[in-house]
Amino acid sequence: MTRDYIRERQQRTGWLLVAPALVLLLLVYAFPILRAFWLSFFTENLSTNLEPVFSGLDNYAQLVQDGRFWQSMRNTAVFTVLTLIFELGLGLIIALSLDQAFRGRGLVRTVAILPWALPTALIALAWRWIFNTEFGVWNDILLRLQLIASPVNWLGDPFWAMVAVIAADVWKTTSFVAILLLAGLQSISQDLYEAHALDGASPWQSFRQITLPLIAPQIVIAMLFRFAQSFGIFDLIQVMTGGGPGGATEMVSIYIYAAVMRYLDFGYGAALVTVTFLVLVAIVGLTWLYLARLRAKTE
Amino acid sequence: MTTVPQTTSPPAQTGDRSFPWMRVLLWLAIAFTVIFSLAPVLWQVLTSFKTNAAITQTPVVYLPGLDQLTFSHYLDLFRLNQFHIYMFNSALVAIVSTVLCLALGSPAAYALARLRIPGEQILLAIVLVVTLFPYILLFLGLLEVVRAFGLANNYLALIIPYTAINLPLTILVMRSFFQQLPRDLEDSARVDGYNTVQMLWRIVLPMTLPALVTTGILAFIFAWNEYLFALTFMSREGMKTIPVAAAQLGGTTLFDVPYGPLAAATVVGTLPLVLLVLFFQRRIVQGLTSGSVKG
Amino acid sequence: MAKLELQNLTKAYSRDIVPVKKLNLAVEDNEFLTLVGPSGCGKSTILRLIAGLDQPTEGRVMIGDRDVSPLPPGDRNIAMVFQSYALYPHMTVRDNVASGLKMRHLPAGDIQKRVQEVSGVLGLDPLLDRKPAKLSGGQRQRVALARALVRNPDVFLLDEPLSNLDALLREQVRADLKQIFEDQKSPIVYVTHDQTEAMTLSTKVAVLSEGHLQQLGHPHDIYKTPANRFVASFIGSPQMNLFPLSRSGNDVALGDFRLPLPGGVQAASVILGIRPEHLRLPQEGDAHIVSGNVFLVENLGMHDLVSLKVQGDPSLTLRALISADASWSKENLKLALPPESIHWFDGETEQRLK
Numbered sequence: 001m002t003r004d005y006i007r008e009r010q011q012r013t014g015w016l017l018v019a020p021a022l023v024l025l026l027l028v029y030a031f032p033i034l035r036a037f038w039l040s041f042f043t044e045n046l047s048t049n050l051e052p053v054f055s056g057l058d059n060y061a062q063l064v065q066d067g068r069f070w071q072s073m074r075n076t077a078v079f080t081v082l083t084l085i086f087e088l089g090l091g092l093i094i095a096l097s098l099d100q101a102f103r104g105r106g107l108v109r110t111v112a113i114l115p116w117a118l119p120t121a122l123i124a125l126a127w128r129w130i131f132n133t134e135f136g137v138w139n140d141i142l143l144r145l146q147l148i149a150s151p152v153n154w155l156g157d158p159f160w161a162m163v164a165v166i167a168a169d170v171w172k173t174t175s176f177v178a179i180l181l182l183a184g185l186q187s188i189s190q191d192l193y194e195a196h197a198l199d200g201a202s203p204w205q206s207f208r209q210i211t212l213p214l215i216a217p218q219i220v221i222a223m224l225f226r227f228a229q230s231f232g233i234f235d236l237i238q239v240m241t242g243g244g245p246g247g248a249t250e251m252v253s254i255y256i257y258a259a260v261m262r263y264l265d266f267g268y269g270a271a272l273v274t275v276t277f278l279v280l281v282a283i284v285g286l287t288w289l290y291l292a293r294l295r296a297k298t299e
Numbered sequence: 300m301t302t303v304p305q306t307t308s309p310p311a312q313t314g315d316r317s318f319p320w321m322r323v324l325l326w327l328a329i330a331f332t333v334i335f336s337l338a339p340v341l342w343q344v345l346t347s348f349k350t351n352a353a354i355t356q357t358p359v360v361y362l363p364g365l366d367q368l369t370f371s372h373y374l375d376l377f378r379l380n381q382f383h384i385y386m387f388n389s390a391l392v393a394i395v396s397t398v399l400c401l402a403l404g405s406p407a408a409y410a411l412a413r414l415r416i417p418g419e420q421i422l423l424a425i426v427l428v429v430t431l432f433p434y435i436l437l438f439l440g441l442l443e444v445v446r447a448f449g450l451a452n453n454y455l456a457l458i459i460p461y462t463a464i465n466l467p468l469t470i471l472v473m474r475s476f477f478q479q480l481p482r483d484l485e486d487s488a489r490v491d492g493y494n495t496v497q498m499l500w501r502i503v504l505p506m507t508l509p510a511l512v513t514t515g516i517l518a519f520i521f522a523w524n525e526y527l528f529a530l531t532f533m534s535r536e537g538m539k540t541i542p543v544a545a546a547q548l549g550g551t552t553l554f555d556v557p558y559g560p561l562a563a564a565t566v567v568g569t570l571p572l573v574l575l576v577l578f579f580q581r582r583i584v585q586g587l588t589s590g591s592v593k594g
Numbered sequence: 595m596a597k598l599e600l601q602n603l604t605k606a607y608s609r610d611i612v613p614v615k616k617l618n619l620a621v622e623d624n625e626f627l628t629l630v631g632p633s634g635c636g637k638s639t640i641l642r643l644i645a646g647l648d649q650p651t652e653g654r655v656m657i658g659d660r661d662v663s664p665l666p667p668g669d670r671n672i673a674m675v676f677q678s679y680a681l682y683p684h685m686t687v688r689d690n691v692a693s694g695l696k697m698r699h700l701p702a703g704d705i706q707k708r709v710q711e712v713s714g715v716l717g718l719d720p721l722l723d724r725k726p727a728k729l730s731g732g733q734r735q736r737v738a739l740a741r742a743l744v745r746n747p748d749v750f751l752l753d754e755p756l757s758n759l760d761a762l763l764r765e766q767v768r769a770d771l772k773q774i775f776e777d778q779k780s781p782i783v784y785v786t787h788d789q790t791e792a793m794t795l796s797t798k799v800a801v802l803s804e805g806h807l808q809q810l811g812h813p814h815d816i817y818k819t820p821a822n823r824f825v826a827s828f829i830g831s832p833q834m835n836l837f838p839l840s841r842s843g844n845d846v847a848l849g850d851f852r853l854p855l856p857g858g859v860q861a862a863s864v865i866l867g868i869r870p871e872h873l874r875l876p877q878e879g880d881a882h883i884v885s886g887n888v889f890l891v892e893n894l895g896m897h898d899l900v901s902l903k904v905q906g907d908p909s910l911t912l913r914a915l916i917s918a919d920a921s922w923s924k925e926n927l928k929l930a931l932p933p934e935s936i937h938w939f940d941g942e943t944e945q946r947l948k
Contacts, residue, residue, distance in 0.1 A: 014415070022407070024463045025426070027459075094328070113580060114573065115340075117572045136359075232436065492668030
């Protein structure tokens with residue numbers, strides 16, 4: 001056999017084209033994760049004058065007993081699960097209505113993707129202002145509707161602060177879910193609905209039997225993306241509550257940031273990063289396996 | 300919600316049968332969507348134009364009189380807080396990283412779409428997985444890189460990570476675009492005598508412009524909005540970007556929270572993005588969906 | 595002007611996927627070769643190998659005395675018309691046509707002159723400053739042709755250039771193509787799955803199946819003496835009737851009817867072939883006559899395509915083209931098989947029996 005020069009030339013060019021991007025990806029994604037893994041076996045904080053000193057699994061031993069870490073994990077879990085549920089529900093409603101034909105649809109679509117595009121840190125400022133106890137518009141509305149008797153200290157109360165950050169995050173990211181679901185809806189042929197209607201199906205039945213199964217892939221993908229982002233939420237919380245009051249909204253990311261930037265405990269911060277990374281990978285991996293199995297079963 | 304095609308069926312549903320539930324539900328959902336999406340933003344806009352007295356008046360003023368309106372918060376922002384500098388920083392970092400990202404990402408996307416390089420599937424898997432990494436997992440390692448190279452308070456400290464975090468999306472969107480391009484065009488160019496680089500530059504690139512615009516808008520939005528790296532790597536006042544500077548406005552004074560300037564800062568920082576969305580709504584949607592769904 | 599020669603050409607993507615197998619072919623100046631076969635027979639791959647878009651696994655592509663196998667497409671001096679036309683959407687018609695010449699750094703004056711000539715021949719003058727998106731399908735097709743003609747290449751390659759046109763236009767353009775390429779000296783290789791194009795355009799047809807060359811010859815010969823069962827069934831419309839039969843002595847039985855084998859046939863089983871257009875209503879002196887009941891009549895305008903079940907074996911369906919003016923009965927229709935129109939193939943090898 002002669003050598004396939006064309007193919008070889010193509011592959012050489014291909015690697016040349018890919019290499020710069022790949023190097024940058026490795027530098028910015030792979031290096032930090034591997035570096036954190038390595039550093040997590042060292043103590044590097046003020047007690048060691050910020051010099052790394054090998055300490056084996058000390059950081060992990062500390063982590064297991066660190067109530068603040070587990071609290072932040074619990075907070076993250078609550079935040080992630082609740083935001084995902086609300087985003088999916090609201091996103092589906094918005095996507096379904098944007099899929100219909102009505103006058104001014106283009107404008108409504110533009111409006112609907114707006115929250116997604118705006119900077120989270122600035123949006124957090126806006127929500128902090130809305131939830132202001134004294135002058136906030138949300139308290140004012142509730143008071144006028146006589147749903148509450150006196151102003152609620154939204155961001156100062158552990159329970160309501162969590163509610164507030166969840167509300168703000170749902171507002172910010174529902175449009176992303178809606179965009180993805182809308183793309184799924186629009187790929188469904190109108191013929192299917194018409195055929196189903198001729199069979200005598202009600203709109204609710206065709207929603208259950210046609211719409212939902214056919215946009216299942218988009219739902220999975222949207223949820224996957226949203227899960228990862230929600231799990232690592234930083235800017236919204238940092239600006240809105242800073243993790244307060246009393247750690248009630250402190251997510252893992254806030255704790256990691258504090259460990260590194262405030263307590264200058266790099267070794268422990270690295271252990272936190274490593275564990276968070278592994279938890280994220282495990283959840284995504286297990287979900288993926290479960291879905292793959294589910295699919296294999298139904299086919 | 301309704302799944303019946305509204306364009307074809309409303310007469311049957313509204314005319315001879317009972318109350319048009321579907322239509323009413325639809326309009327309720329649309330009204331909800333609009334109010335839900337706009338109200339918080341509009342409230343911030345209104346606040347930014349109210350005088351301090353009107354802002355701190357209870358019950359809340361919804362329709363301020365002329366004497367309760369002012370432009371001073373915006374003036375303060377630029378006079379006292381030098382927001383033009385932050386705007387410039389944000390714009391510079393976002394634009395440079397976007398251009399870099401397109402320059403690095405599109406060739407890689409082309410190679411992954413067309414050139415059948417060995418390990419292509421692995422590369423794609425890496426690109427996909429990497430989009431799921433929260434930035435918080437990267438900042439510790441990047442902080443070390445920034446320190447090692449002395450890049451703190453240097454635009455590169457943001458440009459490099461922003462370019463990288465936008466690469467996966469760029470590669471996925473551009474790849475799905477290249478896959479849709481008819482292959483014959485490239486073959487035809489080869490027969491005409493173009494070499495690979497000439498072909499990419501003179502035949503493929505001109506056809507790619509729309510996709511580059513789409514991807515570029517997305518990359519710009521991400522870069523403009525990023526907070527964590529900007530907060531960590533830029534400590535000097537003159538190097539800060541809009542989101543960080545705005546968020547820190549409130550923290551400077553302990554008792555007298557500057558609600559007005561804060562609102563104005565939010566408006567100033569979001570305005571460029573609102574304009575982008577207004578003009579490029581369709582492209583943004585198209586880019587987001589092709590990047591995450593088909594990838 | 596030069597001769598194109600494929601020597602032992604093989605393309606294998608993997609052990610099992612071998613679209614082209616040891617192909618030997620030569621196309622001389624003034625020859626128009628059509629590669630025809632069902633989809634997946636490797637004909638497009640052959641074209642890509644000649645163009646240099648793919649590299650052969652084995653064998654060589656010669657243009658004139660030059661082995662062009664190691665050369666990239668741009669250095670082979672070939673021109674190719676693509677099925678999708680592959681017009682550069684961002685360039686005007688003029689730039690599209692001139693593109694290949696510009697890449698060869700011809701003086702601007704020469705380029706302009708040649709573009710003018712070709713556009714005159716193809717009637718593109720009023721379209722020269724338009725972009726492809728503003729052209730109709732037929733116009734795009736002509737631009738694609740112009741881009742090839744303007745190059746004066748050593749070899750022309752055309753990959754199903756008519757398949758994107760609607761039926762009416764296709765016939766028109768087919769006639770135009772024939773005229774245009776009759777004036778060209780260089781060898782032409784034309785790929786199609788449409789046998790009408792193959793028969794009308796070419797001086798030489800290569801019938802391909804599963805990567806193998808089944809038959810190479812003048813269109814007339816291929817129709818008249820198909821080399822094997824595949825060619826027999828692929829060329830000709832409606833399809834040839836083909837019946838695998840086992841012999842008894844020097845005869846074979848077609849239902850209730852016995853037909854003598856030609857002399858010297860050794861094969862244990864044979865395949866009898868006869869084209870529907872060669873079956874006719876019996877006249878005096880016809881030796882071989884079969885009959886059966888008609889179960890389907892399809893009106894093709896000038897002819898009726900009649901399907902009948904051969905008497906004695908209802909699993910055998912015989913189709914015949916009968917002039918629409920003729921009168922006949924559906925019950926027990928008799929048809930004559932003129933001996934000179936019967937094709938015999940070996941039942942085992944499926945090759946033509948001499």
